[in-house]
Amino acid sequence: MQGKLVLSRNLSNNLQSENMSQIYKNQQIVDHYDTLGKLSKSDQVFVKWVNKDNGEVLLFxxxxxxxxxxxxxxxxxxxxxxxxGEYAIQYFQVDDKLTPIAQADYTIGQVLD
Structure with missing residues (x-):
């Protein structure tokens, strides 16, 4: 991976991951990524979000x-x-190879109502 990916509960983030072990059922998780200047800039990325426990692709x-x-x-x-459960997020450049940008794994231990 050529970039960095961190998770948070809001848009304000200094590129430091937050602990996602407890989260509200309908809470948006915000993935901040940084290409670190190593990749060409684009107006879109491909995002793949997977529940690793059952293999369900939540977003692609x-x-x-x-x-x-x-x-x-x-x-x-x-x-x-x-x-x-266990989740994985991957970002890819929108190109003919779907070049990987960044990825992160996280665990949700408790879901709050």
Missing amino acids: TPQPVNPQSDQNWVSYAPPDGWKP
């Missing part, structure tokens, strides 16, 4: 981002809410 779609910045973000919450 291009998302718009600011092409003028190395740092961008995408937020997501599953339509039926979060469930405890």
Whole structure:
């Protein structure tokens, strides 16, 4: 991976990951990524969000981002809410190879109502 990916509960983030072990059922998780200036800028990225426990792909779609910045973000919450488990997020460049940008894994231990 050529970039950095961190998770938070809001848009304000200094590129430090927050602990996601407890989260509200319908809480948006915000993924902030930084290409560290190593990749060409684009107006969209491909995001893949997976529940590692059951292999369910929660999100696999291009998302718009600011092409003028190395740092961008995408937020997501599953339509039926979060469930405890292991999750993985991967970002890819929208190119013919789907070049990996960054990835992160996290665990939700408790879902709050």
